[in-house]
Amino acid sequence: MEFLKESLPPLSLSEAIGEASRCLYCWNPPCVTACPTSIEIPKFIKRIETGDIRGAAEVILKANVLGGTCGRVCPVEELCEGACVITKLNKPSVAIGRLQRFAIDHFWAKQQPPSQWHIQKKKKVAIVGSGPAGLSCAATLAQLGIEAVIFEKNRLPGGLSTYVIPSFREPIEVSLKEVEAVKKLGITIHTEKELGKDFSLEELRTAYDAVFLAIGLGQSPQLQIPGEVYFLDSLEFLSKAKLEPWSLPDANNIVIIGLGNTAIDCALVAKKIAKEQVSILYRKRLEQSRAYPKEIEKVLKEAVPIQFLTMVKEAVVKENKLVGLKCQRVDPHSSLDSAEKKEQNGIEFFLPAQLVIRATGQQKPLWITTMAIELDNGFIKVNEKYETTLPRVYAGGDCIRKKGMFSTVHAVEDGKKAAFSIAASFS
Amino acid sequence: MIELSIEFAGIRSINPFWLASGPPTNSAAQVNAAFEAGFGGAVWKTIGTAVENVSNRYSSYKKWDRILGLNNLELISDRPLELNLKEIQEVKKRWPDRALIVSIMEEYDRGKWEELVKKVEASGADGIELNFGCPHGMPERGTGSKIGQDPTLCREVTSWVKRVTRLPLIVKLTPNVTDITQTAQAAMEGGASALSLINTIPSITGVDLDTFEVLPSIGGKSSYSGYSGEAIKPIALGLTAKVASMQIVQEKKVPISAMGGISNWRDSVEFLLLGAISVQLCSAVMLNGFRIIDDLLSGLKHWMQAKGFSSIADFRGKSLSHIVPFRQLEPTFKLIAQIDPQKCIRCFLCYIVCRDAAHRCIDLTDGKELYAAFPPSGKHEWMFPKVRIEDCVGCSLCQHVCPVDSCIEMITIEAKNLAVRPDIQKKLSDAIGKKVTGEVLYGCSD
Numbered sequence: 001m002e003f004l005k006e007s008l009p010p011l012s013l014s015e016a017i018g019e020a021s022r023c024l025y026c027w028n029p030p031c032v033t034a035c036p037t038s039i040e041i042p043k044f045i046k047r048i049e050t051g052d053i054r055g056a057a058e059v060i061l062k063a064n065v066l067g068g069t070c071g072r073v074c075p076v077e078e079l080c081e082g083a084c085v086i087t088k089l090n091k092p093s094v095a096i097g098r099l100q101r102f103a104i105d106h107f108w109a110k111q112q113p114p115s116q117w118h119i120q121k122k123k124k125v126a127i128v129g130s131g132p133a134g135l136s137c138a139a140t141l142a143q144l145g146i147e148a149v150i151f152e153k154n155r156l157p158g159g160l161s162t163y164v165i166p167s168f169r170e171p172i173e174v175s176l177k178e179v180e181a182v183k184k185l186g187i188t189i190h191t192e193k194e195l196g197k198d199f200s201l202e203e204l205r206t207a208y209d210a211v212f213l214a215i216g217l218g219q220s221p222q223l224q225i226p227g228e229v230y231f232l233d234s235l236e237f238l239s240k241a242k243l244e245p246w247s248l249p250d251a252n253n254i255v256i257i258g259l260g261n262t263a264i265d266c267a268l269v270a271k272k273i274a275k276e277q278v279s280i281l282y283r284k285r286l287e288q289s290r291a292y293p294k295e296i297e298k299v300l301k302e303a304v305p306i307q308f309l310t311m312v313k314e315a316v317v318k319e320n321k322l323v324g325l326k327c328q329r330v331d332p333h334s335s336l337d338s339a340e341k342k343e344q345n346g347i348e349f350f351l352p353a354q355l356v357i358r359a360t361g362q363q364k365p366l367w368i369t370t371m372a373i374e375l376d377n378g379f380i381k382v383n384e385k386y387e388t389t390l391p392r393v394y395a396g397g398d399c400i401r402k403k404g405m406f407s408t409v410h411a412v413e414d415g416k417k418a419a420f421s422i423a424a425s426f427s
Numbered sequence: 428m429i430e431l432s433i434e435f436a437g438i439r440s441i442n443p444f445w446l447a448s449g450p451p452t453n454s455a456a457q458v459n460a461a462f463e464a465g466f467g468g469a470v471w472k473t474i475g476t477a478v479e480n481v482s483n484r485y486s487s488y489k490k491w492d493r494i495l496g497l498n499n500l501e502l503i504s505d506r507p508l509e510l511n512l513k514e515i516q517e518v519k520k521r522w523p524d525r526a527l528i529v530s531i532m533e534e535y536d537r538g539k540w541e542e543l544v545k546k547v548e549a550s551g552a553d554g555i556e557l558n559f560g561c562p563h564g565m566p567e568r569g570t571g572s573k574i575g576q577d578p579t580l581c582r583e584v585t586s587w588v589k590r591v592t593r594l595p596l597i598v599k600l601t602p603n604v605t606d607i608t609q610t611a612q613a614a615m616e617g618g619a620s621a622l623s624l625i626n627t628i629p630s631i632t633g634v635d636l637d638t639f640e641v642l643p644s645i646g647g648k649s650s651y652s653g654y655s656g657e658a659i660k661p662i663a664l665g666l667t668a669k670v671a672s673m674q675i676v677q678e679k680k681v682p683i684s685a686m687g688g689i690s691n692w693r694d695s696v697e698f699l700l701l702g703a704i705s706v707q708l709c710s711a712v713m714l715n716g717f718r719i720i721d722d723l724l725s726g727l728k729h730w731m732q733a734k735g736f737s738s739i740a741d742f743r744g745k746s747l748s749h750i751v752p753f754r755q756l757e758p759t760f761k762l763i764a765q766i767d768p769q770k771c772i773r774c775f776l777c778y779i780v781c782r783d784a785a786h787r788c789i790d791l792t793d794g795k796e797l798y799a800a801f802p803p804s805g806k807h808e809w810m811f812p813k814v815r816i817e818d819c820v821g822c823s824l825c826q827h828v829c830p831v832d833s834c835i836e837m838i839t840i841e842a843k844n845l846a847v848r849p850d851i852q853k854k855l856s857d858a859i860g861k862k863v864t865g866e867v868l869y870g871c872s873d
Contacts, residue, residue: 014492017491018491018492021490021491024774024776024830025776026773026774026775026776027774027775027776027778027779028775028810029774030773049491085772085773085774086772088772089772089830089831
């Protein structure tokens with residue numbers, strides 16, 4: 001299927017060198033400051049320019065073990081590329097993301113992955129979740145000589161990179177390759193092992209010297225409307241599209257509810273499978289969307305209509321099949337809190353749909369409330385050392401991200417910093 | 428009315444742009460095409476002793492996708508001598524208003540040189556250029572730069588030719604000598620009517636890091652080859668100025684045809700300002716074709732218009748007087764760098780080069796008061812590179828690395844404000860034979 005291919009082609013060596021030659025090699029560059037993992041960007045770019053691709057990859061991997069993923073999925077316009085000083089000369093920024101991807105891909109293709117680090121096995125850390133935060137924490141611990149064991153509830157490791165990020169952004173092979181690279185550092189990953197089901201947090205605390213929770217977030221919250229059971233959750237949809245696209249229903253009209261970055265991914269993927277139309281329903285105004293402007297541009301380019309100030313009232317089901325949605329226009333002046341939402345009495349209309357995807361944000365890890373960990377607005381509460389309120393239990397990634405950007409690169413940095421904190425606590 | 432025509436050692440040319448001896452002047456078809464395009468003259472690719480070329484013959488020195496220099500292992504013409512002479516005759520007949528000069532080279536044998544010169548003279552060419560500069564292949568046979576590097580040989584061979592021809596005789600000099608004025612002097616003593624310079628520079632453009640072969644690789648082997656193109660322009664400019672400044676050249680008004688890295692009209696004007704009458708191009712044509720003559724003529728004409736010059740003679744050699752021995756440079760002339768906060772993009776390249784390679788006089792300071800509108804937040808957004816005036820020596824390195832147009836300017840300051848160290852002041856006054864008062868305010872010359 002076409003959408004399984006990566007949409008942005010890789011740079012050729014000559015293109016990469018040409019692009020790298022545009023870097024000014026700033027001192028104290030803002031791109032590094034803007035990178036959550038503080039990759040020494042000008043340094044790796046200069047190495048590409050001289051053909052030292054291995055050297056470039058080393059610079060990236062030293063700061064970010066998931067450089068291949070981040071080179072593809074980072075919101076570069078908001079981060080490194082957005083900060084590039086060349087833009088102040090009214091020139092396009094250096095394509096840092098693509099150069100990073102180039103360096104890491106070449107490194108993998110041409111070089112042997114780094115050999116196993118000398119792990120002392122004096123201390124053991126359990127990591128729950130094999131997404132970017134978990135992998136980054138494990139790799140950093142390994143580099144510091146500390147044994148790390150990862151527990152993953154899914155069949156495949158890699159978290160959202162493996163299951164959710166659409167293939168046109170990051171093919172599954174890239175994610176799994178990075179998992180392999182981390183494993184080669186001497187890290188064990190136990191898959192299909194779920195916290196709270198297969199083992200408890202207390203068991204981990206007893207058996208390990210520290211625990212790092214990188215459990216991410218759950219599915220989108222329910223809209224509490226009739227017929228919602230027929231909707232597909234955004235993560236489920238993206239995961240099916242990535243891993244088993246044949247299992248998706250045959251749909252003429254696909255409707256996505258929500259206008260965040262995940263909703264946009266869903267719309268772009270849906271566009272490849274819908275026979276007739278994909279549309280987005282959003283109950284707020286465009287300027288209220290938390291999606292990156294570049295991403296919104298992408299759906300507009302794909303001619304996906306977005307209905308703003310529109311709410312879904314109920315699913316219309318005939319003969320046990322979803323046929324559409326009953327929608328309602330929202331009063332533009334209402335503040336849209338939940339009480340007002342229910343009292344809306346704008347124009348109602350019917351929108352045909354055979355597949356509806358709910359992409360209305362991710363739920364906080366609800367099950368964690370049953371454990372003795374203090375939460376902050378539903379997210380796991382941590383201090384600046386990534387320590388939770390439970391001794392020797394740390395957390396990072398989306399499950400702690402109360403505010404700011406939810407991005408792979410932020411999770412990678414959490415994992416890295418938490419690993420340093422954990423290592424420091426052992427000394 | 429702008430007049431671009433020139434007279435060079437009695438040879439008339441409708442403009443100063445000539446093709447230099449080389450691959451673009453290898454045949455009548457090429458020279459005809461060049462003249463049709465508008466070139467004012469051409470120096471026919473060197474004819475003479477029989478040679479056999481190799482392939483490949485070129486390599487290039489590149490910065491990313493841009494060719495900075497071209498390297499060649501091409502020898503003199505490998506076409507039959509009689510064919511070349513026949514074509515020269517045809518071309519000259521067809522283009523009476525263009526300068527057609529024939530480059531020649533023979534082995535160190537008086538008889539051979541004399542015989543060749545007579546044949547060339549019979550072809551009707553306007554002049555002869557003696558190739559004393561070819562740095563590859565030919566020196567092994569005792570000719571080319573082998574002659575050009577030895578003033579005695581240079582003088583001798585020039586005089587052999589001079590005795591048997593009435594045509595203007597141009598000696599083409601090699602840059603591959605310690606002092607080019609010695610070979611220039613020898614050429615004139617031998618009877619040269621004009622000088623041309625520079626020929627290519629012996630070099631190696633590169634080594635293949637995978638195969639360890641030297642470039643260009645001819646079946647795995649290479650040889651020292653001749654370097655040309657943009658990269659050699661500064662060397663050619665320096666040597667042109669040096670020869671043009673020679674007393675004998677000045678007194679006898681010896682015409683100079685300059686070449687070496689001329690790629691556009693600006694380069695050409697620089698050579699003319701340093702004393703050349705005509706300029707020759709080869710690498711630029713090899714990389715772009717004859718069509719560049721349009722842009723050369725347009726640029727030169729419009730520059731002359733803007734400056735109020737009506738002929739080449741109006742400005743030829745005008746910049747030579749700006750070259751003086753180092754000891755005559757004014758030690759109290761002082762510039763300092765000034766950074767425009769509104770233009771600065773905060774790449775801090777000026778800061779880092781000044782810190783690591785110059786005089787450590789740029790500080791990163793709080794730039795808040797320098798901005799009308801405070802820039803958006805960011806770790807280094809508030810920082811601004813600021814020159815510590817008292818420590819700036821005016822080296823200008825910061826200005827060279829700054830990627831923003833006119834963000835860093837070198838400004839003159841009042842010399843009397845400078846505290847010249849007494850020991851240096853003494854040395855300077857001894858050197859230039861006058862007391863350094865430092866009371867003059869130096870400004871721009873125009």
